[in-house]
Amino acid sequence: MDKRRLEAFSDGVFAIVITLLVLELRLPAVTYDALGRSLLQLLPAISAYALSFLLIGMYWVYHHHAYTFIDGVDGVLLWLNIVFLLLISFMPFPTMLLGRYPGQTLPVVFYGCNLLLANLHGLAMLLYLKHAPQLASRRLTPVLFRRQVTVYIVVNSLYLANIGLAFLLPRVAMTIFAAMAVYLMVRSAMVMGIGTCVPSEPLVHAGESSVAPPRSGPHVLVSE
Amino acid sequence: MDKRRLEAFSDGVFAIVITLLVLELRLPAVTYDALGRSLLQLLPAISAYALSFLLIGMYWVYHHHAYTFIDGVDGVLLWLNIVFLLLISFMPFPTMLLGRYPGQTLPVVFYGCNLLLANLHGLAMLLYLKHAPQLASRRLTPVLFRRQVTVYIVVNSLYLANIGLAFLLPRVAMTIFAAMAVYLMVRSAMVMGIGTCVPSEPLVHAGESSVAPPRSGPHVLVSE
Amino acid sequence: MDKRRLEAFSDGVFAIVITLLVLELRLPAVTYDALGRSLLQLLPAISAYALSFLLIGMYWVYHHHAYTFIDGVDGVLLWLNIVFLLLISFMPFPTMLLGRYPGQTLPVVFYGCNLLLANLHGLAMLLYLKHAPQLASRRLTPVLFRRQVTVYIVVNSLYLANIGLAFLLPRVAMTIFAAMAVYLMVRSAMVMGIGTCVPSEPLVHAGESSVAPPRSGPHVLVSE
Amino acid sequence: MDKRRLEAFSDGVFAIVITLLVLELRLPAVTYDALGRSLLQLLPAISAYALSFLLIGMYWVYHHHAYTFIDGVDGVLLWLNIVFLLLISFMPFPTMLLGRYPGQTLPVVFYGCNLLLANLHGLAMLLYLKHAPQLASRRLTPVLFRRQVTVYIVVNSLYLANIGLAFLLPRVAMTIFAAMAVYLMVRSAMVMGIGTCVPSEPLVHAGESSVAPPRSGPHVLVSE
Numbered sequence: 001m002d003k004r005r006l007e008a009f010s011d012g013v014f015a016i017v018i019t020l021l022v023l024e025l026r027l028p029a030v031t032y033d034a035l036g037r038s039l040l041q042l043l044p045a046i047s048a049y050a051l052s053f054l055l056i057g058m059y060w061v062y063h064h065h066a067y068t069f070i071d072g073v074d075g076v077l078l079w080l081n082i083v084f085l086l087l088i089s090f091m092p093f094p095t096m097l098l099g100r101y102p103g104q105t106l107p108v109v110f111y112g113c114n115l116l117l118a119n120l121h122g123l124a125m126l127l128y129l130k131h132a133p134q135l136a137s138r139r140l141t142p143v144l145f146r147r148q149v150t151v152y153i154v155v156n157s158l159y160l161a162n163i164g165l166a167f168l169l170p171r172v173a174m175t176i177f178a179a180m181a182v183y184l185m186v187r188s189a190m191v192m193g194i195g196t197c198v199p200s201e202p203l204v205h206a207g208e209s210s211v212a213p214p215r216s217g218p219h220v221l222v223s224e
Numbered sequence: 225m226d227k228r229r230l231e232a233f234s235d236g237v238f239a240i241v242i243t244l245l246v247l248e249l250r251l252p253a254v255t256y257d258a259l260g261r262s263l264l265q266l267l268p269a270i271s272a273y274a275l276s277f278l279l280i281g282m283y284w285v286y287h288h289h290a291y292t293f294i295d296g297v298d299g300v301l302l303w304l305n306i307v308f309l310l311l312i313s314f315m316p317f318p319t320m321l322l323g324r325y326p327g328q329t330l331p332v333v334f335y336g337c338n339l340l341l342a343n344l345h346g347l348a349m350l351l352y353l354k355h356a357p358q359l360a361s362r363r364l365t366p367v368l369f370r371r372q373v374t375v376y377i378v379v380n381s382l383y384l385a386n387i388g389l390a391f392l393l394p395r396v397a398m399t400i401f402a403a404m405a406v407y408l409m410v411r412s413a414m415v416m417g418i419g420t421c422v423p424s425e426p427l428v429h430a431g432e433s434s435v436a437p438p439r440s441g442p443h444v445l446v447s448e
Numbered sequence: 449m450d451k452r453r454l455e456a457f458s459d460g461v462f463a464i465v466i467t468l469l470v471l472e473l474r475l476p477a478v479t480y481d482a483l484g485r486s487l488l489q490l491l492p493a494i495s496a497y498a499l500s501f502l503l504i505g506m507y508w509v510y511h512h513h514a515y516t517f518i519d520g521v522d523g524v525l526l527w528l529n530i531v532f533l534l535l536i537s538f539m540p541f542p543t544m545l546l547g548r549y550p551g552q553t554l555p556v557v558f559y560g561c562n563l564l565l566a567n568l569h570g571l572a573m574l575l576y577l578k579h580a581p582q583l584a585s586r587r588l589t590p591v592l593f594r595r596q597v598t599v600y601i602v603v604n605s606l607y608l609a610n611i612g613l614a615f616l617l618p619r620v621a622m623t624i625f626a627a628m629a630v631y632l633m634v635r636s637a638m639v640m641g642i643g644t645c646v647p648s649e650p651l652v653h654a655g656e657s658s659v660a661p662p663r664s665g666p667h668v669l670v671s672e
Numbered sequence: 673m674d675k676r677r678l679e680a681f682s683d684g685v686f687a688i689v690i691t692l693l694v695l696e697l698r699l700p701a702v703t704y705d706a707l708g709r710s711l712l713q714l715l716p717a718i719s720a721y722a723l724s725f726l727l728i729g730m731y732w733v734y735h736h737h738a739y740t741f742i743d744g745v746d747g748v749l750l751w752l753n754i755v756f757l758l759l760i761s762f763m764p765f766p767t768m769l770l771g772r773y774p775g776q777t778l779p780v781v782f783y784g785c786n787l788l789l790a791n792l793h794g795l796a797m798l799l800y801l802k803h804a805p806q807l808a809s810r811r812l813t814p815v816l817f818r819r820q821v822t823v824y825i826v827v828n829s830l831y832l833a834n835i836g837l838a839f840l841l842p843r844v845a846m847t848i849f850a851a852m853a854v855y856l857m858v859r860s861a862m863v864m865g866i867g868t869c870v871p872s873e874p875l876v877h878a879g880e881s882s883v884a885p886p887r888s889g890p891h892v893l894v895s896e
Contacts (some may be wrong), residue, residue, distance in 0.1 A: 001736060001864055009686070009732070016687060018709055020691060020695065058737070075860065075865055089694055090721075093694055096699070097707075101704050107724065110711075134867075134868070135867070138705055152750070
């Protein structure tokens with residue numbers, strides 16, 4: 001499987017699910033007089049729509065970023081990716097729950113679990129690259145590897161804590177999810193660079209070529 | 225983020241939302257005898273479908289055109305683009321409102337706000353390029369920049385005035401939106417060229433190369 | 449607008465609408481005991497689904513074929529193409545009608561009109577190329593042009609006659625539409641070549657290069 | 673028809689249908705108090721969703737693999753492919769049946785028939801390549817051809833036997849379908865290679881170039 005074909009397929013799934021979200025915005029058949037109130041009642045659903053749209057957009061940016069660490073795709077990375085796409089494609093369902101039952105525990109828990117599982121993909125991919133370093137790009141230096149693993153563990157721990165919080169204070173937990181989303185979006189924009197055309201590649205050590213190296217040659221990840 | 229990948233992703237979202245629109249054409253479960261009348265009652269929905277289809281097609285052409293002004297994508301342009309796609313992906317919802325409540329104020333206002341917000345993207349992008357000229361193409365000359373900004377301000381002002389008009393005369397406002405759409409389509413065809421294969425690039429000064437210049441070199445936009 | 453980008457966008461719309469069709473297969477909420485009969489009652493809808501799927505597949509092949517006659521896309525061809533995609537994207541609606549009201553006149557008329565209008569696109573494109581020959585490929589020789597126009601006029605006349613027939617004998621007209629679809633599919637397979645890898649290009653005169661010529665040089669279409 | 677364009681179109685259909693599946697997860701309009709039980713009742717539908725998602729993902733990998741045996745596409749292969757896509761695109765329908773009527777015979781039979789027919793595509797393609805060896809890649813050696821045909825016959829026989837079993841023990845048959853899916857996924861991962869970047873090409877004889885050979889030259893398949 002060519003890495004580029006897997007990326008094109010994933011981009012397709014991202015583009016479709018992000019666009020399908022709107023179909024879950026169902027307006028009950030009301031008379032025009034009641035339309036204003038119906039639209040107001042749809043506000044939580046529209047907010048959930050916007051949040052999921054931006055989150056899936058963020059996962060798309062993140063996915064693109066993650067694949068700059070990879071030179072080749074094997075059967076395991078392929079299926080890790082398909083399971084990741086399953087979790088992303090599932091998001092319209094908890095998004096619909098959030099819109100229908102605003103401020104309730106179960107939808108927030110469901111939504112949080114979906115985010116958590118989708119997020120675990122990045123961690124699983126990194127850990128697998130540790131065992132199959134010949135698939136990793138030289139850009140994934142040991143320093144960068146540790147930093148990335150740390151970020152994933154911190155974010156996932158926050159997600160987990162927040163899921164717990166949803167049992168007590170669902171509205172607060174939901175607000176924290178939204179705040180985390182905004183933070184991760186801003187962060188993704190900063191990783192992409194502000195005002196510069198630097199492609200979304202991880203920081204590399206000075207003197208290291210930014211061009212993708214051939215697969216031969218020692219991989220820094222294992223030589224650590 | 226490669227500019228081409230962002231364009232491919234955006235093209236995907238455009239193609240999906242333009243095709244999803246048809247799913248909002250819901251026919252009530254009637255007997256065959258009542259089908260003719262049901263189809264007639266669906267006429268406003270079918271008109272709204274066609275209008276939104278052509279408008280999204282027009283935004284697709286416009287998006288393609290706008291990205292000829294850009295040489296590189298940074299984190300801000302990326303997220304401006306994702307928010308733009310959110311507004312385009314949302315269009316099936318107000319389109320459905322238009323079809324269900326023809327001739328009423330609220331759907332026209334909703335539809336107009338959606339168009340207005342989507343249109344603001346182009347303005348935001350241009351203004352950001354003013355602050356990050358290193359991302360802009362040399363084709364975006366100061367003259368062209370001013371002309372483009374003027375067009376956006378005029379169109380957005382008309383949209384805004386028309387939204388106001390919808391509170392008084394919703395049918396007239398809707399007709400004006402449709403007329404503006406037709407005008408913008410004809411204009412986009414003329415920008416593309418009639419009878420010529422000129423690619424959809426802005427007019428450039430004589431002697432300027434039509435090939436995308438490398439990112440280095442002085443940018444005309446800032447040297448103004 | 450790059451010709452290739454327009455083709456990629458059109459391919460996207462074809463792929464989406466062909467896949468969306470299945471969403472119109474709605475099974476009423478029945479108990480398991482009644483499922484068998486419900487599925488039997490869905491048979492017309494499933495047949496209509498399969499017919500539309502194959503017809504849209506055929507239009508995709510035809511669209512690909514038609515664009516081998518074109519070297520460049522101008523504003524008129526672009527909008528002709530967008531209107532064509534509108535008509536293709538609309539097909540799930542009459543397909544749903546066919547499935548819901550099998551053997552009735554109105555759905556067959558609706559379906560036939562959709563096919564007829566979609567088919568007119570090819571004719572309109574050819575006639576426009578006559579007026580803008582600088583956009584046409586040299587492969588579109590005067591002989592080929594006349595043959596293509598003749599095929600379109602014959603097929604569209606049959607469609608029109610068949611729509612008329614639907615007012616008297618809807619089931620017969622529907623059978624003729626299906627038979628025409630099968631014939632057009634077989635024909636498209638033969639144009640593509642059987643057992644040979646000949647790309648889907650029109651027959652060219654002996655000695656003429658099969659490689660797309662540059663846009664300069666005399667165009668055979670006008671020199672007639 | 674360029675082979676690559678057919679692959680891109682097929683990838684598009686795969687990406688769309690895999691993402692559409694989620695739309696069949698319909699939650700009845702219940703109060704929040706009943707939501708937990710409603711979600712539990714949706715568990716079979718969610719399982720069917722996940723199974724179909726992974727199976728379609730597997731068909732995507734398989735499709736990619738199958739096209740490494742092909743150098744060129746003619747009219748027959750094109751239409752075989754479109755019919756295959758029809759069968760893949762249809763999968764949301766039996767998936768919905770599985771979710772609505774868990775543990776019943778009819779949905780399992782329907783689902784199994786869909787899988788069986790989709791699987792026959794690979795066999796039909798191989799047998800056609802036997803008659804049109806000029807379309808086959810040199811990688812498809814006689815040894816590989818026999819092995820592939822054997823695999824298809826075994827898998828299809830198991831599918832057929834399992835469909836029969838569904839009339840007696842639908843739950844057992846469903847479990848066997850799921851187990852086969854898991855096995856085929858693991859197998860596809862192994863064909864792709866574990867820990868190696870070997871592209872998903874069939875095993876080739878030592879000394880044979882792994883680069884796609886030009887279409888000229890003797891084809892091993894017929895010289896047998």
